[in-house]
Each structure stands twice: as C-alpha cells, then as structure tokens.
Amino acid sequence: MNRQFIAKHGYASVYEQFENQTYDTEFLLGVLRDECGGKPQNILETACGGGRISVPLAEAGHNVTGFDADEHMLMRCYKRMSGLPNIRCYQADAVTSDWGNNFDVVVLAGNVLINIETDTDYAKAQELFIRKAAEALRQGGHLYLDFDLHANPAPFFNSLGESSYFNGTDDMGTSGRTVSYGSVCDPVTRICTGARHWELTQNNGESFIVSTLWHKHIPSQAQVYGWLDSAGFDLERTYKNFTAEPLGNPETEYVRATILARKR
Numbered sequence: 441m442n443r444q445f446i447a448k449h450g451y452a453s454v455y456e457q458f459e460n461q462t463y464d465t466e467f468l469l470g471v472l473r474d475e476c477g478g479k480p481q482n483i484l485e486t487a488c489g490g491g492r493i494s495v496p497l498a499e500a501g502h503n504v505t506g507f508d509a510d511e512h513m514l515m516r517c518y519k520r521m522s523g524l525p526n527i528r529c530y531q532a533d534a535v536t537s538d539w540g541n542n543f544d545v546v547v548l549a550g551n552v553l554i555n556i557e558t559d560t561d562y563a564k565a566q567e568l569f570i571r572k573a574a575e576a577l578r579q580g581g582h583l584y585l586d587f588d589l590h591a592n593p594a595p596f597f598n599s600l601g602e603s604s605y606f607n608g609t610d611d612m613g614t615s616g617r618t619v620s621y622g623s624v625c626d627p628v629t630r631i632c633t634g635a636r637h638w639e640l641t642q643n644n645g646e647s648f649i650v651s652t653l654w655h656k657h658i659p660s661q662a663q664v665y666g667w668l669d670s671a672g673f674d675l676e677r678t679y680k681n682f683t684a685e686p687l688g689n690p691e692t693e694y695v696r697a698t699i700l701a702r703k704r
C-alpha cells in the first residue's frame with residue numbers, strides 16, 4: 441500500500457488519541473450560549489479535522505458545516521456525524537477555496553491558526569484565514585478564534601534535542617511515533633522551523649520512515665488584532681486560558697488566547 445496513505449491515516453488516528461480534550465469545545469459551547477442569544481447558530485468550522493468540535497456543536501443543536509484539507513481526518517468526522525441531520529462536511533483547501541457566505545459564526549479553533557498547511561507565505565495565509573472568515577459571515581456574525589499566543593516565541597521554539605510527541609496504533613494496526621529533533625525560531629520574522637519524522641510499523645511487521653520539514657509563523661497579538669481590524673471585525677470579548685479573564689493588551693507571556701470578534 442501507498443506509504444503516504446498509511447502514514448496520513450495513522451496520523452489522523454493517533455492525533456485524535458492525544459488531542460481528545462473536550463474543555464475547549466465546552467468553552468466554545470458556553471460562549472455561543474452566552475454571547476449569541478442562546479439560539480441555534482449556522483456555523484462554519486474551517487479545518488474541522490475529525491469533528492472533535494463540529495460534532496458536539498451539531499449535537500447541541502447548531503447547524504454545522506465543516507471542511508478540512510485532510511481526507512483522513514475528514515473520514516473520522518464523516519463517521520462520527522452519522523445520524524446527525526444538521527451537520528455536513530467536505531474536503532477543501534482553506535487557502536484556495538471559497539468558504540461560502542451568510543454564516544452566523546465561523547470557528548477557527550484547536551490552534552488552526554498556527555497549524556495551517558500551505559505552500560504560500562505563512563503569515564499571509566494566516567491573514568487570509570481571517571479575511572475569508574469575514575467574507576463567510578453575515579453582517580453582525582461572529583468569528584471564534586482560539587490559538588496559542590506567544591508574546592516571545594523564540595525561547596519556546598529555540599530548542600534542540602530528541603523528543604516524541606505522538607505515539608500509538610491506528611485502526612488498521614499501523615503503529616508508530618513521531619520523532620522530533622527540535623526547532624529554531626527567527627525572533628525578527630517569528631518564523632519557526634524544525635525537522636521530524638514518523639517511525640511506522642505496518643501490521644505485517646514492515647517498518648518505514650516518513651520525514652517532514654515544517655515551518656510556521658507565530659503571529660504576535662498586535663498582528664492578529666491588526667488582521668481582525670483590517671478584515672472588518674470588532675473585538676467583542678477575549679478570554680485567557682479558557683477562563684472569563686480577558687487577554688491583557690499586550691500579553692507578556694505565553695497564553696492560550698480565545699477571541700470573539702463581530703463583523704461590522
């Protein structure tokens with residue numbers, strides 16, 4: 441079988457075994473309840489992955505559309521949403537596709553902003569996600585944005601040394617682990633890059649390695665706020681580390697930032 445297929449299938453399964461927390465989904469449900477009039481919303485989740493967030497939103501009565509570029513992630517969402525008439529999902533690249541329009545809420549959650557897969561300029565892709573979110577919303581609609589906010593990314597990303605983040609066995613019997621050798625971060629451009637590989641063993645005992653070079657741009661708070669303003673958003677509420685405490689401006693440490701912004 442195609443090794444890329446096996447690796448991507450394994451990653452989707454193992455990702456979900458690790459990223460299975462629900463507090464961020466419960467937090468989002470609470471924000472929608474408190475800030476959006478307590479009524480079912482017409483929601484778009486861009487980069488919905490395996491439906492960890494989209495499916496509970498639909499179970500809570502919202503009408504949900506989710507899309508993702510990765511078909512292995514999406515297959516998990518497709519399976520999970522079985523029996524729910526108020527959710528649909530489809531495959532598309534968020535950078536190049538039209539996100540639709542007239543949604544009440546666009547959700548960019550689960551740290552999507554710094555996990556965009558793209559061959560284009562990373563910061564431009566981040567800004568584009570925010571602009572496309574505005575285009576997909578009705579006037580007065582809300583963007584819900586949840587991401588890692590690093591006041592100073594260099595100390596966090598400038599680290600060398602072997603580590604493994606994900607390991608496990610998928611539903612086809614492929615077992616594996618990620619091995620990372622660390623990363624470096626340019627403090628001026630805030631571009632961080634690193635090397636890692638997947639060590640995989642198929643269920644017939646055959647082993648192989650898939651290597652990856654990654655890079656991402658870690659946006660500053662001022663950049664995100666500037667992109668939101670240029671796209672036509674007003675900040676309505678901000679939340680620090682999934683609590684009611686608002687973000688400082690500026691934040692001086694790492695925080696998990698959640699922003700509810702309203703389209704003007």
Ligand SMILES: C[S@@+](CC[C@H](N)C(=O)[O-])C[C@H]1O[C@@H](n2cnc3c(N)ncnc32)[C@H](O)[C@@H]1O
Pocket residue numbers: 459486487488489490491492493507508509510513532533534535549550551552555556557558
């Ligand atoms: C960190 S995961 C988050 C998934 C989901 N939002 C969650 O919280 O469980 C990031 C997701 O973004 C998707 N993604 C990254 N770049 C994308 C792009 N250009 N277009 C569509 N999806 C993308 C990946 O396939 C992956 O499923």
